[in-house]
Amino acid sequence: MGYGKLEDTRSLITRNAGELGTYGIIGTAPINSGKRGRPGTAYYLNEEQACLVCILARTENAAAVRKQVIATFMAYRRGQLVPVAQTPAVPRTFAEALRLAADQAEKIGQLSGVLSDLTMSSREIAELTEKEHKNVLTEIWKMFIEIGLLFSQCSRLLRT
Incomplete structure (x- = not known):
């Protein structure tokens, strides 16, 4: 919003x-910056x-932030927001790690069944779409991340 530090917003x-509480519970969670201190x-x-x-x-950027907040909530209400891919949780126990490995x-x-029937190299995709190969690779990695594949599994599936 234009505050010098994040702490100013907090x-x-x-x-x-008090006033914010009249609109519902204010959710909180402790955060650690990784630095020393509380x-x-x-x-x-x-x-x-x-x-x-x-x-x-009451900052210089407050009006622009208000506009963005309103636009975001309106887009949410209209169903126009794309869900953000969730980052897979890091397993905390051996059993969780085994479950994650099995799921992956x-x-x-x-994917192997689908890919064995219909495959195309990233270079073929780049040529077909008239895009640079490095940009096609970036998009492929994004898709793999969206469906929750780990790096080691992606590299086995990706054939350049």
Whole structure:
């Protein structure tokens, strides 16, 4: 919003917690910057709370931020937002690691069946779409990440 530090936005939320609380529970979670010192707090605001924070902010960029927040919530209501691919959780136990490995093997098996019937090299795709090969590779990696494949599995599937 144009504040010098992220802490200034957090301070705005803390100062106005009473009013923000009238619009629902203010979700919080501890965050660690990786530096020394006390952990900070991440705030998770609902639509009304986010709009109120934008209204209360008196910075040069506040109007632009308000416009973006409103546009984002309106796009959400209209179903125009594309879901963000979830980052797979890092296994914490050996059993979780085995389950993840089994899930990944199943995905590879499903893809292998599809790919064995219809395959095309990334160079062929680049030539067909008239794009640079490096850009095609970038898009392929993005697709692999979206479907949740790990790097080692992607490299086996990708044939340049």
